[in-house]
Structures are given as C-alpha cells and as structure tokens.
Amino acid sequence: METILDPTDERVPVARQITPRTGNLSGIIGLMDIRKPRGNILLDELERLFGERMPDLEVRRYAKPTFTKPCPDPLRAQIKAECNYIIEGLAD
C-alpha cells in the first residue's frame, strides 16, 4: 500500500441549510456590484423591480473596489451585519 500526502489545503466545506422559503421577502436586501462593466445596469433594474413589487423591502447598494480582487473583509462583514439577503452581480 502506497501512502501519499494531501497536496490541497484540506478544507472541509461547511454544510449549510437553505433559509426556509416563506414566499415573502422583508427586511434589507443588498445588491453587490463587483464593478464589472454594465453590472450596475442589471442591479439598477433589480432595484427598480423590488421598489415596484416589494415596497417594504429596503434595498442597499454595495460595490467592491475592483472586480479583479477578492472582496475586502470589512465590506464582507458590513454586508453580513446589515443585510438579510444579498444579490451579487457577476460578470460577462
């Protein structure tokens, strides 16, 4: 039997439950722009639709400094503290 050593970071993914679906949204929803060109157009439209259809839902907008680098930890923590939901506009 040959033994080899694990070349990976040995990360064990955390299992998470999906939040129960109630059919309603309330609270604060964050819209995150990663700063890819035209990502704001998609998020603007989402904000407009939320305003029309779910007026009780508060929308807050966030943006990464640049799409090329990981989200800074303070911004990640801020979103987690402030929002019940987050939608991230990806690229291309």
Add this chain to the structure above:
Amino acid sequence: MGRKPDFKLISVAGEAHTFPSSKPTFLCFAKEDCATCNLAAPLLQAFHDHYGDAANIWIIGQSKDGNLRLQDRHGLTLPILDDSKLLTSFAWDFEVVPALYWCPGGDGVETHVEGFVRAEWQSLSQALAHAVDLTPAPIDWASLPDWRPGCASRHLDPDIYERLKAAAEDSPIRARRIEIAPADDTAEFMFDQGFSDGLPLVPPTPERVLRMLAGTQRHPQDVIAEMPPNMGEATIEKIAINAVMAGCRPEYLPVIIAAIEALCTDAFNIHGVMATTMGASPVLLVNGPIRHRIGMNMGLMALGTGNRANATIGRAVRLVVRNVGGSKPGGTDRSTLGSPMKFTMCFAEWEERSPWAPLHVERGFKQDESVVTAFAMTSGPVQIVDQESRAPDEIAGSLALGLDSMFLSKYHMMPVDSLLVVCPEHIDTLMRDGTYSKDRLRDRIQHVTRRPLRTMVADNISGAGMTRQAAAQLSPEQLDRHVPKFAGTEYIHLVVAGSDAGKFSSAFHGWVTGAMGSQSVSRKIDEHF
C-alpha cells in the same frame, strides 16, 4: 547511559516480550546477512543457555525471513524478537549491528557496544555473571577473533530511514496521509482526485516530501501566505508536497517559496490573474547566483523544454495555486482559451551575456542576491524575427514592431507590461557601435510604435479601439496626434536569454497592469540552508 524507548515485540515462537523488564536484560540487534551477527549468534545462545533462567537474553532481528534463517542456521532457542518494521531499531538509534545493550536492572542501559570486540563481549559476560550471581558462561574466548566490524543497521538504508523518520512522532509532516489501496494505480488515483494539471505527477510520499523539505531551513508549518480563491494556507509543507508532484529537486524549493510569496501579494493579485477570462498566468524570471547552483537554463531553449529546474519550478508554483489556492479551470479560472504557460513558465536571465544591469539589480537588489520576479502575462513567448538588420537602431526598431502587435496592433497608449527577451545575436547588433542602453531601447520602442490617434478609432475593418462617438468629439489636429504603444516606458521590461546562434527575440504580453490588476513583484530567494 540512560533509558531507551519501551517496546513490545513478538518472538519467532510467537511470544510477546516487553521492555523494560523485571529481569536483567541483555539484548542484541542483529541482521541475518551480517557475518559478524552470525559470529555473535552462537555466543548469545551460549549466554542464554547459561544465564537464561535469571536474565533475558534476546536477539532483535531486523527481518522476518532472516530471523528464521538465523534460528535454523545456528539452532537457536533463545527468543528472537521480530523488528522487521524497524521501528524499535529506529527508536533505539544505533548505527551498526550487532548492537548490544546490557541493562542490568531490566530498564536503564549500562553498556552499549556495536560490532564485535572480543574483550568487550568477554567483559560483558562477566558483568552478566556478576549481576545474576553465577560463574561466567563457559566460552572458549581464545577461539574467537579479536575484532570484527559490524554492518550498517537495516533501519539506516536511505529509503527505509526516510520512511521511518516521516512516520516518527517528531516528524515534521502534518498533512493528511492518503493510503492508496494496492489495487489502485497511484498515478490514476491522483488524476481522479483532481491534483493534476493534466500531466502525470510524482507521488508525494512522506519520504519524498521529507527529502524536499531538506531544501529549506524554514519550518514546515510556517504559513507563507493565504492563497485565494479558497484562502488556503500555503505552508512550507504544502508547497513541498506540490513541488514533489511537479518533479522538483529539493534545492529548487527556496525559489518556489519566494515565488509563492510574490504571487500572494496584493500587488500581484493571483486571484485576478487566475480568474480572468483573458487567460493570464504567472511568468517567473530568476536572477542571481542560484541560477547556476540549481542548473537553470538561460541559453539555448531557455523558454522551452528540457531543463528540469525551469520546467518543474514553474509547474510547482502552478500546482500550489491549483491545489492550495483552489483555482481550477471551470471553477474560478475562467480563461477563454488559456495558454501553455498555465502548465509552467519559468526561466533565468543570462546576466553574463547581457551588457545591461540584470532585472533584479534594476529593481534595487544586489547583483549577488538571488531573486525571483513574477509577471502576470496573457501571451507569450511571441517570437520577433529579424535576421537582416545590421545597425543598432534597425534591430531596436524591429523589436518595437514586434511589440506593436501586443493585444491588437490598433491598441496604443497601453498601461500594460511587456517582457522583452532579447537574444544574444540581437544584443550584439544593438551594441555594435557601443553601449545601447535599456532606456534608449525603450525610447526607440515608443518612438517607432507612434501612430496617429485616428488609426485607433473603430472602423469597418475593426470595431475595436476608440469609439466613433469619442473620436467625433476630437478635432482633426487632436486625431493627428501621434501616440506610442505603451502609456510609459516603465511598462517595457528587458532581459537577455537564448542561445548564441539565432536572430530571434521573444516577448511576453501582460494583463491589466496596475493597482486594479496585477503588478510584477520581485522577492529575494532565501538560499541559506
């Protein structure tokens, strides 16, 4: 002499024997294919016959088959304990068999001798007799040779010793051990696990990883960086495991460690480099004395195949990015096409053939320091052919035209790095009439690539470039303004490599250079080991 580690070993007869013992213990590590051990075996049997009721007289044999042969050959009845796994031999830490230990109290060692010196054994027999209150065993000492050298203990065979060291309690290895079933093919298993870049890997056994770790004095658990996208901890050990898989020698490890440090800076931004659909990849350039010490190629085929250091250092770095960082094609590596540089791209500058200060000296390091520089490049090496120019400005002009195609010849004023590798014959032409400085070459590149702004406007041939709407805002004079290829000369990096024959230089083309993309990073290589 102190206490030796406890053990519990099973004899050839199937009985368990433990150390320490309540009886005086006289034990001898031996291997069957050692002539001196065969000289000692009948003596130990005679000790057993004489002292055996009052003392343990044990042989600890180093192979199962050998123990049986030793027993049959000499008609032994004393306990021959099985240490075929060699864990006890390793733990007792001696060099030569026969290795004799006399433990009068059954625990602490009073005397330890290796090989066979008649006077020593005779004196030990007397000590044994004294301890158990018997007359010395009747042995014809005069018939025995004065002295015989022993043999190296089996646990010191290089392969075995490294395996034992890797498994020992104080082993520096902490990575998860993966046992591969005998029915599985190790190479196939590693492909199946997703460890590979698509090419076969060297299995990272604990023994190989230990040998790799000998290439640095850094502690195996030192964390060099947290590597995106998974923010995996790039420890020295994890880097060494991937270096083994890539096919590296231990002396390459310091280069790989320095390269990983460079990649994981905010300036280099390995996350963006790997994630971009443009298909960027690190290009590693090595400067300084380590180039020669580890046999890097900077001459013929410097950017190609055939040199182990060039090929495997670049590959090891990419494997760390894949396995520790977690950047994989289709995951966060979103390259539209990618490039062969994603397998490996590492070479050395031929500083001795260059008339210029080498790249690391330009960047503030000392000439005698070894340095690795990481560039994020999307294309390359792209050949620039000029076999005709004989004047310095002519060859400089050709190098400029070669760079003019970067991304798209229409694009100018680009804030994007290029790395131009000038071959020796082109250098000779450049220097024909005296020194042709790097700055002069950079200026020449900018001058030759100047084009009127209007040639960069989107048109029916190509919709790329300045939009028609933006161009409409400019006056004819503004559109006639000439602009060079690069936004500044600082984007043009120059090094020398290649064989003495051939008028072929080459260029690497960058990605998004700057704070929003990637900036080249140099790191000193720690050569002290």
